[in-house]
Amino acid sequence: MSILENLNTPLMFIIAAVPIIFIALTCLFFLVKSYRAGLAMGMDKKKLKTAITSSATFTVLPSVSILLGVITLSGTLGIPLPWLRLSVIGALHYEGNVADIAARASGLPGGLGSGVLTAQTFVTIGMVMTAGILIGAILCIFVLKSYLAKVNKTGGKAKDEKASGKKPFGDVVFSAMFIGLVSAYIGSYLGTGTSQGNWTPLIVAGVSAAAMGIFEYFSRVKNVKWLDNFSMACSMLVGMAVAVVINM
Amino acid sequence: METKTTTAAQQFYTDYNKQVHMIGRIIVAITIVLLLGAPLTMGAVLGVSPDWAAFAKGWAQVAIIYWTSGVIEFLIYAPMLGSGASYLAFITGNLINLKIPCAANARDICGTTAGAPENDVVSTLSVATSSLVNIVVLAVGVMCLVPLSPILSNEALQPAFENVIPALFGALAFKYFSQSLKVTVIPLAAMCIIFVLMPSLISNVSMLILVSGALAIGIAYLLYKNNKL
Structure with a gap:
């Protein structure tokens, strides 16, 4: 039996499935718990359902891309480990890079x-990939409660700001952080174009942005509210379709 | 957002939050054990244990980058997500490319405010749903790996899948840039200049996000303080 055949046995799939099932059940538990909490706090049922449906539609396309990450890694690490990593704690941009460092x-x-690849190298890679990304989870156990309590101390201040008609500063920081995040990616696409002559990412981003603009116009100006749930996924699809067309 | 403004509702949220932290901590601890246990169990099945010296060397190289950025990510994203969503997001992964934009999208659609109890609920619903959908898509994909492979690996479709992230950030760019052009101009210009002049940094976008984010927050703070936002 080759190493890859050994890595793809049913037993390996079962080992990978245990944490995945545990985390899926955790998500289900939190989904129900927060939904009930929302209702108990007097939140609109419609909005709670919108949060769920919009998140589900939003996730499908990136998940297909993450599935491609599993397929890519499965050629060298078998299917179960990449499946586990990218179903739960892992990240698309992280796995390949860290697997390479560990190798x-x-x-x-x-x-x-x-x-x-030897069996020992495989296990070592798996351990490095797991231990290398645990910091967020560790901080959640030891720091999250006190950290959020500290941050939320400004919550009262935020309510005062809202009452005075001023946008809460928390919202301003949130939007600013996102502007920073997106700016970095857009800048990197421009850099990819100028340095490698590959303009596809920039064009795709531009087309997706334009598509989003059209969806937002219909949603906000023409009041076609149901579009909100699909605007992100559809804008992405338009951009991705353009990537296929310009590479034909 | 219309919510019960009674003290009963506030008390309910306080109790809910306490429970979330208690359950969240236990679940995260169990998850860490399960995740570390998986490769070790696979090794036991194969009859080997990790090469601990190589592990220490590899982990040190990885930790310098990812534990540093992980701490900063935690400090930035946890307040955005709130308690329940944070516990879920930090064990389900794909934070920057999926969970954070997904929660932001849901929050935007539902019109909740960062730090508010409603935002906590919406973020938790969003991250839980997103994680479940991702788990299902990957499970179905893995089950159908053989029949799906020809479609997913079809050469004509590769540019589409290679550009999922640019498509995502393009759509988000419109949403956020249009909200505040004043905050956008300088970070966007700075990132464009940096990446054009130093293309070697393209592989380190995640580090540059922190620079760009700090710049945007600094500008937003100044504008906010001077009532220009």
Whole structure:
């Protein structure tokens, strides 16, 4: 049996499925709990349902892209480990990079896929991939409660601001952080265009933005509210379709 | 958002939040054990244990980058998400490319305010739903890996899948840039200049996000303080 065949046995799938099922049940538990809490706090049922449907439609396309990450890694690490990593704690931009670092540290100087993978190298890579991304979860256990309590101390201030008609500063920070996040990505697409001659990411981002503008126009100006749930996914689809067309 | 403004509702939220923290901590601790246990169990099945020296070397290299950015991500994103969503987001992963934009989208549609109890509820619903959908899509995808492979690996469709993230951030760009052009101009111009002049930084976008985010927050703070927003 080759190493890849060993990594793709039913038992390996079962081992990977245990944490995935546990986390899926956790999500279900929090979904029900927060929905009930929303109702108990007097929130509109319609809005709670909108939060769920819009998040579901929003997630489908990025998930397909994450599935491609699983497929990409499955050629070198088998299917169960990448499936586990990208279903739960992992991140698309993180896995390949870290697997490569771990492979080099484990004695594959050319990185992941450059030589024959041994069972021990595989386990070492799996451990590095897991331990390397745990900081957020660890901070949640030890720091989250006190940190949020500290941050929310300004909550009263925010209510005063709202009452005075001023936009709460929390909202301003949230939007600003997102503007920073998106600016970095857009800048990197421009850099990709000028340095590598690959303008596709920038064009795709531009087309998606334009599509989003059209959806927002109908949603906000023409009051076609149901579009809100699909505007993000549809804008992305338009951008992705353009990527196919310009690469034909 | 219309909510019960009674003290009963506030008391309910306080109790709910306490429970979320207690359950969240237990679940995260169990998840860490399960996640670390998975590769070790796979190793046991294969009859090997990790090469601990290589593990320490690899982990140190990874931790310098990802534990540093992980701490900063935690400090920035946890207040945006609130308690329940934070516990879920930090164990379900894909934070920047999925959970944060997804929660922001839901929050925007529902019109909730950062830090408010309603925002906590909406973010939790959003991250829980997103995580479940991602788990289902990947499970179905893995089950159908053989029949789906020809479609997903079809050469003509590769540009579409390679550009999911630009499509996502393009759509988000319109949403957020149009909200505040005053805050946008300088960070966007700075990032464009940096990446054009130093294209080697393209592989480190996640680090530059922190610079760009700090710049945007600084500008927003100044504008806010001077009532220009």
